Amino acid sequence: MSWLAFTIPTITYTGKVKEISLGPPERAVKVGNAGCYPFHLFEGEMGNPPRIAMEVYDVTPEDWPPAAREPFADVLSDPVAWAKKCVDVYGAEMVCLQLVSTDPNGLNRPAGEAAATARRVADALTVPLLVWGSGDVEKDAEVLRQVCEACEGKHLVVGPVQDKNYKKIGAPAIGYRHTVIASTPIDVNLAKQLNILLGNLGVPDELLVMDPTVGGLGYGLEYTYSVMERMRMAALTQQDDRLQFPLVCNLAKEVWKVKEVRLDDPKLGDPGKRGILMEAITAVLLALAGADVLIMRHPEAVRLVRGYLAEMMGVAA
Template identity: 60%
Template structure:
């Protein structure tokens, strides 16, 4: 007697979003099933990885994270080109650390010109990530959106406190907005509703649920992402049917476990491998929760994660 394997029927579908423009644009989303459950539905686009680049040289990275980029840390344009040409990056995320009012506090105008140079130097999709300071991000991301009109950027994080101003500018130049909410499905849905009411197209919204690394609350982030996908696919909640982007690299590499030096505490093991493993494992968990885009740092962690995506696909 043949065995019939039960299948779950999905009524919803994740919106498919085009990242970037031109020959190297990328489609994300489009799923009609849970992550990698291809026996129950369709997953037309595999998850993608954006390599992060910082707009100023970081001063708090462990040696393992610095080594692959040691020759370009002070030059974001060269850094972005190295990620694409040497490490095969299919997408770049430019982290605007220098705009932080509590740090360098670089002006919006200067930042916009820098982003313009980075955008001109690469032909892969470009994500622009602010500092989560609503006032400064509003000023900076609006200037960036206007300065780089010839590229389709993804701008974030866009929060409830600044979505109107950033959203309006993004709409004017057909950029994507990254709707960011603090690990809460209800807040995530509410922000998506507000953006839709503002007039932002469904094809221009990506969700950032906020994530953490292993050991720092990733199970909570996983649960929220899982609930978002359940509501989107099985409950036909149209306000949650958007691709998910996870800024996991900085959460992983700022942790004590990634930074600790083996000589100071041998029980932690090899510090050159530890951060890489932690980043790859954290990324894999988020893939299983429904991540469509992962923002990652170390080339080896990215290689391991790509292998996992290939195996799961």
């Protein structure tokens, strides 16, 4: 019996994800540049591996389960110290400042205060900083505009920029040279349309990344997963130029808010490990679907996913 040695049937890619530099040019972190499906290294180049940004909150989180609070217990009320701990102790490659205090349905703190916090964190950091608003269309327009202004020269990555506030945030982002995160609700066509609108507004391609909107594990992850696979397919095999942008997934806040990270039930094992795995598994599935930036919380989940990514990229020790 004889046959030729088996070779994997490969796919011909006709497009590529753009490579975007995040942060100040002298210490930029490059994301994107994929020329094949995620980790399909036998038939293409993945460009940059998915990067992890560790998140920091602008106000002490009151409702986090103990496992999520514990690693940051000494810095929860100080976003600058928290950000530094992420970098110095946990080796964060990037930091994401979550401006939850500005939420009009919550503390509704003024935009100026948030902008000042962003500036202080940016000043203290040597790694790229993402700044994430509350998601409220009107408030974010004001908050992120002021953040852009206060952080001139810091080359932030700001979002979520939505179809209802893209002009108000896009314009100052262009003016002060920050990258924008175009955010749409789990929909390929809306994502493409917002990218076109931002382009028409004058946002250059090198200042644009996308947020597909993340559903956590058990809470809509499958929708995000498939929409990301479809976006990647369009970018790589259908030459859809307006979808060839890196994908940023703000996942930790979705994972850690669900009841399953809090339940105390022997059948569900150790609550801390459960939360860490729910975060890490969500991150892994999003990376498999095409994530370029994973915004994560727990240092142990970060460590696990970092090791996982290195192994998938073939650079593991």
